[in-house]
Amino acid sequence: MQWIAPSEKDAGTTTLEKRLWDAADQFRANSDLAASEYSQPILGLIFLRFAGVRFDAQRATLEKAAAGSRRSSRVDDPAAYHASGVLYLPPDARFDYLLSLPESANIGKAVNEAMREIEKHNDQLAGVLPRTYSRFTSTLLKEILKLISEIPASLDYDAFGRIYEYFLGEFARTEGQGGGEFYTPSPIVRLLTEVIEPYHGRILDPACGSGGMFVSSARFVAEHKHNPAAELSIHGVEKTDATGRLCRMNLAVHGLEGDIKHGGNVNTYYDDPHSAIGKFDFVLANPPFNVDAVDKERLKDAVGPNRRFPFGLPRADNANYLWIQLFHSSLNAKGRAGFVMANSAADARSSEQEIRQKLIESGAVDVIVAVGPNMFYTVTLPCTLWFFDKAKATTSRKDTVLFLDARHIYRQIDRAHRDWSAAQIGFLANVVRLYRGEKLDYTCGGVDAEAKIKDIFGTKPKYVDSLGLCKVATRQEIGEQGWSLNPGRYVGVAPGERISDVDFHQQFEALNEQLSSLNSQARELEVTIARNAAEILGA
Numbered sequence: 001m002q003w004i005a006p007s008e009k010d011a012g013t014t015t016l017e018k019r020l021w022d023a024a025d026q027f028r029a030n031s032d033l034a035a036s037e038y039s040q041p042i043l044g045l046i047f048l049r050f051a052g053v054r055f056d057a058q059r060a061t062l063e064k065a066a067a068g069s070r071r072s073s074r075v076d077d078p079a080a081y082h083a084s085g086v087l088y089l090p091p092d093a094r095f096d097y098l099l100s101l102p103e104s105a106n107i108g109k110a111v112n113e114a115m116r117e118i119e120k121h122n123d124q125l126a127g128v129l130p131r132t133y134s135r136f137t138s139t140l141l142k143e144i145l146k147l148i149s150e151i152p153a154s155l156d157y158d159a160f161g162r163i164y165e166y167f168l169g170e171f172a173r174t175e176g177q178g179g180g181e182f183y184t185p186s187p188i189v190r191l192l193t194e195v196i197e198p199y200h201g202r203i204l205d206p207a208c209g210s211g212g213m214f215v216s217s218a219r220f221v222a223e224h225k226h227n228p229a230a231e232l233s234i235h236g237v238e239k240t241d242a243t244g245r246l247c248r249m250n251l252a253v254h255g256l257e258g259d260i261k262h263g264g265n266v267n268t269y270y271d272d273p274h275s276a277i278g279k280f281d282f283v284l285a286n287p288p289f290n291v292d293a294v295d296k297e298r299l300k301d302a303v304g305p306n307r308r309f310p311f312g313l314p315r316a317d318n319a320n321y322l323w324i325q326l327f328h329s330s331l332n333a334k335g336r337a338g339f340v341m342a343n344s345a346a347d348a349r350s351s352e353q354e355i356r357q358k359l360i361e362s363g364a365v366d367v368i369v370a371v372g373p374n375m376f377y378t379v380t381l382p383c384t385l386w387f388f389d390k391a392k393a394t395t396s397r398k399d400t401v402l403f404l405d406a407r408h409i410y411r412q413i414d415r416a417h418r419d420w421s422a423a424q425i426g427f428l429a430n431v432v433r434l435y436r437g438e439k440l441d442y443t444c445g446g447v448d449a450e451a452k453i454k455d456i457f458g459t460k461p462k463y464v465d466s467l468g469l470c471k472v473a474t475r476q477e478i479g480e481q482g483w484s485l486n487p488g489r490y491v492g493v494a495p496g497e498r499i500s501d502v503d504f505h506q507q508f509e510a511l512n513e514q515l516s517s518l519n520s521q522a523r524e525l526e527v528t529i530a531r532n533a534a535e536i537l538g539a
Contacts, residue, residue, distance in 0.1 A: 001469040001494055003452070005411035005421040021170050040246065043167055044115065044130040045148050047253050051087045051118070052095035053153045054255070058086040078121050085229050085255050087125070093117040099145050107141040108134035124257050128245045184209065184286040184340065185376060187420040188385070189216040192284055192338035194429035194444055195367060195387050199224065200231045201281030204330055206268045207323075208236030208260065211247035213284035215254050223443050234258030235274045239267055269322060270298050276330040277308060283327045283337035283388075290342055291319035311358040315351040320344070325355070328364060328388055336366075337388040343370075346384055346485040357483040360475060363393030365401050367432055370487040372407035374418045382407065386485070387432075399475045402435045403487035404428060405468065423448035431470055434463035468494025 058081050066073035074080040078088035091097060093114035101107050115129035133141060151163065193216040200221075205213045214236065218228035234251065236258060238244035244262020251258050261273040299322070302308040308329050314321045320342055327337045346368070348356070359365060366389035373382045392398060406428055410418040420428075426445020430453050433440055440461065442450050453461050456469070465471045471490040473481075481489050 001405075001456070001466065002408040003410075003424065003427075004408075005424055007412050021167065039167075040130045040242070041132055041136070042144065043246070043249065045111070045144060046151075046163065046167065047129075047249055048093075048098070048114070048118075049095045049148050049151055050253050051089060054086050055081065055089045055094070056153070058084055082122075087118065087252065088121045090117045090121060095145075095149070099149050101142075103138045103142050105138065106134075107138040107145075108136055111141065122252075125248065125252060128248045128252075184212055185419060186212065186216070187425060188286075188340065188371070188375060189213055189284075190422075190444065191369070191420065191425050191428055192340075192385060192387075193217055193220045194425060195385075195432050196282055196284065196336040196338045198232065198282045198284075198336075199226070202233045202235065202279065203282040203284065204235045204274065204276060204280040205283070205285050206237045206276070206326060206330070207285050207287040208238045208247050209243055209286070211236065211250040211258070211260075213286075214247075214251060214256065214258060217282070217284065218254055218256055229256060232256075234260075235276075235280070236260040236262075237266060237268050237271075237273060238262040268326065269294050269319065272302075272308060276326075277306065278329070278332050280330045281332060281335050283330050283335070284339065285323070285327060285337075286340040287319075287323040289320065289383075290344070292317045294319050294322060311355045312351070314355060316348070318348075318352070320348070321352050321355045324359070324386070328359065328362075331364075331388060331390050334391040335388075336390070337386075339386055341384050341386050343382055343384050343486070347482075349482075353483055356485065357479075360401070360478055360483060360485075363398045364388045364390050365485070366392050366397070367402045367404065367435070368485050368487055369404040369428070370407050370491075372410055372418065374416060375410070380416075384485070384487075397436070400472050401475075401478060401485070402432065403471050403473060403485075403490045404431060405470070405487045405491040408468075421448075422446070423452065425449075427452045430461075431457075431463075434461055435470075435472060437463075466494075467492050 059075055062073070062075045062080055066075060081088040092110070098107065098110060098114060101110055111133040112131045115131050115133075119125050119127065119129055189212050192213070198217040198220060203214065203217055205211075208214070214232075214234050217232060221228040221231050234256060236244075236247060238247055238260065239262070241263025244260055247262070248258070248260050251260075259274070265271070266273060294317075296313050299309060299313060303313055304310065309322065309325045310329055311325055323339075324341070324345070327339055331337055345352070345356075365386070367385075367387040369385040369387075371383050371385060373380050375383070406420075409420065409424050409428070411421050411424070413419050423445040426442055426449030429444065430440050430442070430449060434453075434457060440450075440453065456466055457464065463472075468491060471487075471492070473490045477490070478484065
């Protein structure tokens with residue numbers, strides 16, 4: 001099925017966001033800094049503005065309460081702010097104070113001190129906030145502070161968060177591959193969230209980057225009229241210390257706290273800082289693809305039933321099936337996972353195929369979604385979204401997997417990038433709900449998503465396979481396809497559609513990924529044969 005949504009210039013952004021970004025870009029040009037050097041300081045100032053707005057609102061509430069009470073005022077008591085999920089800001093750490101400083105003052109030093117004071121009074125931010133402002137001139141800092149002050153104090157919590165996410169996305173574009181390591185485009189994250197439906201429970205992202213998966217989960221809870229801070233227990237792992245700090249700052253911007261392990265020697269392959277096995281209700285992740293040179297000797301004690309790698313270690317020098325097993329083993333008996341994965345993992349052969357077969361036979365594989373190219377800022381390759389549901393093994397769906405082909409569903413946002421509109425996300429999520437027999441939910445996508453569902457599945461929607469869009473395959477059918485989880489093998493091509501040049505390019509890239517994997521396996525086999533031959537000849 002093809003559904004190309006109308007292009008929307010600057011979709012999802014406001015004029016203010018663009019002005020702020022243009023100013024930040026000019027700031028970079030004038031100071032001759034790389035994005036990695038100026039992104040965190042600017043995000044720190046946006047964070048400070050947001051924290052100040054929330055602090056002022058809580059202070060006004062406390063002042064009003066004090067006026068009508070004989071008790072002593074709590075307006076300067078940090079605990080009175082923390083109890084409402086608000087950061088306490090000492091007087092010299094407030095945005096308005098910094099904005100009032102003249103250019104003749106050492107504004108860089110003042111901002112550094114402000115960040116230090118905020119950390120001192122808010123334990124969850126210890127060691128998180130940037131303190132590199134002394135390297136910028138007071139004139140430049142004053143200019144940025146003035147522009148950030150134009151963010152209206154009347155904006156709601158979610159609007160501030162969206163501005164922050166907009167900047168994360170723009171910095172990811174600017175930083176290229178390095179930026180992509182800490183940021184997953186929000187439409188991808190939103191679909192992952194809509195499908196796993198994290199209403200309540202413990203959530204893990206073992207490759208958490210800047211924390212977008214957590215923020216999306218919190219937004220999902222808030223949109224369904226609950227308090228995310230009360231409903232979600234957030235846990236993450238991030239090997240890069242600077243990115244881990246960015247995650248914690250992102251959580252704070254959204255009024256969230258989490259247990260984020262980052263930096264130092266923390267590595268998700270070898271370490272399990274959250275004792276994750278069987279502990280989590282939800283796992284969300286976008287792990288790095290096709291990582292090599294993992295020391296499997298260090299993993300051998302974590303292999304086997306009820307361990308981190310329950311289905312064995314892949315012989316190929318590729319970590320995809322290490323990640324996949326980590327996500328699976330972290331779930332409790334009713335847990336759900338949603339994650340991004342390289343296309344090659346769906347058809348990988350040899351030991352990876354053996355692991356994939358065991359995974360499918362466990363009954364946990366629920367939904368597989370094919371995603372087209374150009375959805376990420378830093379790579380053009382298509383990818384696949386995998387979804388696990390451990391509770392599925394006790395339902396009528398235990399021997400089936402839903403395959404969705406979303407390669408022809410997108411919105412072209414510029415020449416090189418695509419995304420999904422809210423209606424497209426809502427439509428795809430509700431196809432999954434139809435398959436699961438769940439109540440349809442149009443919180444995301446509204447009437448447009450509902451109209452598309454009814455167009456495909458009838459006015460009283462009921463799941464049916466739709467050529468070119470979706471297919472429910474049985475375990476036997478999947479086995480006959482070599483345990484492939486490639487949606488293209490099952491969904492087919494809708495009548496009237498043809499394979500386009502883009503499709504050919506995607507297929508060629510996917511085949512090239514497969515060839516690389518097969519070549520790697522062939523080299524391994526060659527080494528094994530040579531070793532065995534040497535042993536025989538030497539006997």
